[in-house]
Amino acid sequence: MKAIYFNTGGTTDVLQHGEVESLSQCGDKQVLIRIKAAGINPIDCKIRTAPQRFPVTFPVIPGCDGAGIVESVGTQVKNFQPGDEVYFSQPGFNNRQGTYAEYVLVDASLLALKPRSLSFEQAAAAPLVFITAWEALHDRARLTKGQTVLIHAGAGGVGHAAIQLAKLAGAKVITTVSSEEKAHFVQQLGADYIINYRTHNVTAEVLQWTDGNGVDIAFDTVGPEVLQSCFGCVKPYGDVVTILQPSPETDWSEARKRNVRFSLELMLSPVLLELEEAKRYQGEILRQCAALFDENKLTVKIARTFALADAAAAQQYLEQNQPAGKIILAL
Known part of the structure; x- marks a missing residue:
């Protein structure tokens, strides 16, 4: 699969775009997502700059936020099925990988159905x-x-x-x-x-x-x-x-x-510390937000959209411009 990855920390120059090994079968409580859009957050840049501070696995695929379509589910996953449109935030910690890729394995507890009223790009901007x-x-x-x-x-x-x-x-x-x-x-x-x-x-x-x-x-x-x-x-x-x-x-x-x-406040803690109840709580927050988006009570602003191959330029834009709203990678 195509992905953005890096093998050492540094500036945006370390980000590479290319083929990486395809993902293995879902774990019992995981869901395989085909990514349609990924959100870019400041934490992505911090992990790229100093990966030694985080429990990541090289080569590192960055990204926490994603929106996409369920491809397959683990044996213990009962509330999602192939074809579901979902959104989520999952940092690539503890043998996970991030969302700057065509596919990602996600803990089912962190997932929620995508707001019907939002595009994949808008949905990917929202979770974190x-x-x-x-x-x-x-x-x-x-x-x-x-x-x-x-x-x-x-x-x-x-x-x-x-x-x-x-x-x-x-x-x-x-x-x-x-x-x-x-x-x-x-x-x-x-x-x-x-x-x-x-x-x-x-x-x-x-x-x-x-x-x-x-x-x-x-x-x-x-x-x-x-x-x-x-x-x-x-x-x-x-x-x-x-x-x-x-x-x-x-x-x-x-x-x-x-x-x-x-x-x-550190929303990364549930995955960082493997807190299952806290993961489920974050999934519930996203479910409640989805209802509010669909009732036109919430909105999310996209400042600019980049292609996956241009992730380095996207991170650079975020760091240099501090834009209003979110930066998105569209796949």
Whole structure:
């Protein structure tokens, strides 16, 4: 089968396009998927750059997100059958491989039927970012109706998913962007207050908009400097959630003073740690999201689509441009 793969870590130059060994028969709880589209996420680039940090097998086929058609199922799989159109997110850890390929073996517990209203390309853009945003807001921060949420980088993959989920839950949303184009995009998603972080002091703007109280939840999707600023934006006894590794230089004194509840969100954990119940939960999140997509209550934005052979250019585009929405490989 054709795939994108690499044998050593490095820049996008290490990515190769060619024939790799065809996949073997399904395991008892696996499903063989013929990939129609694959989503590109920042984690793909991190694995390519430093594969030694992850439990991958060489040659590495990158990619977590995928959408496609079921080709065959394992003996213990009862809820999927050949011909089903599905979508999923599965990192290529612990002897698995990724989605930048014509076929992939997927744990059945991670699968959900593709939203009928979405194309394969749209469906492939959704899983990782919507699972991440769902777990961060509902499970880590325990979002409730009427709360105010600060979502950093609202035009990004996780950010644009988080805005929609927060609004569906009845929250007020403050978000940060870097341009007028992105401000228009997040306004369409329902953001209540938009801050251009290039031209305004985010903490001052948040406190002004909340009458000096701060937000109930601050969601960091960017990294250490933004995480640090979250502690000054959240109200006492509020929540801060990050999807990035905090820096050793993080100053926790403001968080401690405010008695902030701090949470880490890593949607890769179910596969990384082989947690079957957590895998099933992520599959359930995708089933619920599929219903919301089909009810026109959620949307997913594709920034640009590339051919499988152009995966190196696609990853380079993601790293250099930080686009609004998701990058997709179409097969």
